[in-house]
Amino acid sequence: MALSRAVIMMCFLAMLPVGNTTEISETTALVGQNVSLPCPCSEKVEKVVWQIKKGKDHYLIVNHYNANKQDITPPHDSFKDRSHVSPKNGQCSLLLYNVSPQDQEIFTCYTFTTGEMPDTHSVNLTIIESPKPQVNPSMKPSPSRAESAHGLIAGIFSSVALLVGVVIIGVILFIKYRQRRPKTEAFMDPQAGLSMMSHSPV
Numbered sequence: 179m180a181l182s183r184a185v186i187m188m189c190f191l192a193m194l195p196v197g198n199t200t201e202i203s204e205t206t207a208l209v210g211q212n213v214s215l216p217c218p219c220s221e222k223v224e225k226v227v228w229q230i231k232k233g234k235d236h237y238l239i240v241n242h243y244n245a246n247k248q249d250i251t252p253p254h255d256s257f258k259d260r261s262h263v264s265p266k267n268g269q270c271s272l273l274l275y276n277v278s279p280q281d282q283e284i285f286t287c288y289t290f291t292t293g294e295m296p297d298t299h300s301v302n303l304t305i306i307e308s309p310k311p312q313v314n315p316s317m318k319p320s321p322s323r324a325e326s327a328h329g330l331i332a333g334i335f336s337s338v339a340l341l342v343g344v345v346i347i348g349v350i351l352f353i354k355y356r357q358r359r360p361k362t363e364a365f366m367d368p369q370a371g372l373s374m375m376s377h378s379p380v
Contacts, residue, residue: 202284202300208308212275215301217287219270225290226263226270230283240285241272256280272301279305 207213219226226243238254241261253261262273270289274281282305289297 202302204302204304206304206306207274207277208306209278210276210308212273213277213303215272215274215285215287215303217270217272217289217299217301218268219265219287219289219297220291220294221265221268223265223270223289223291226265227288227290228261228263228272228285229288230285243270274303277303277305279307281305 203216205213205215215228217226217228223243224245228240228242229237230240231237238256239251240257241253241263242251243263243265252258257274260275262275263270264273270287272285272287282303285301285303287299287301289299
């Protein structure tokens with residue numbers, strides 16, 4: 179039933195004579211943003227229908243408003259819970275949430291007021307990718323706390339290892355030095371009866 183009503187409504191809109199028409203306006207949004215598509219309308223507007231054209235004779239209902247609280251047809255699944263129409267201060271804008279590249283379309287707004295010809299307004303929505311942040315190669319990221327602590331511990335271990343190495347080398351050199359010193363031997367002079375010192379190489 180809902181599908182048949184949608185087909186009837188889209189055929190009705192396609193064949194509908196319109197009153198005031200305007201040039202297509204341009205709107206740009208970043209991926210993931212919310213965007214409002216403008217549509218000027220009478221403050222006495224009774225019905226608003228936003229749609230997009232897919233193919234030659236295929237239309238999708240984006241969203242709609244009916245002052246009599248009578249639903250025309252539910253929005254297409256791709257816009258369900260992601261679009262809203264609420265006439266206010268002479269505007270029947272369409273609010274789209276979390277836009278994606280698939281939303282890059284020409285959106286057409288139909289407004290209906292009793293005693294007046296329907297008006298249309300179209301908006302060409304362009305979606306652009308969010309710019310990637312540029313990293314300055316001269317600016318290196320500061321290290322984290324974990325990285326800083328790891329570097330500090332590594333530095334301490336390196337210093338201790340160096341100190342131990344110096345001590346070991348010093349001990350080895352000292353031992354070799356002691357071993358190379360000439361030995362002193364004491365013997366008795368048979369004539370004087372005194373002990374004399376004799377130096378002999380190692």
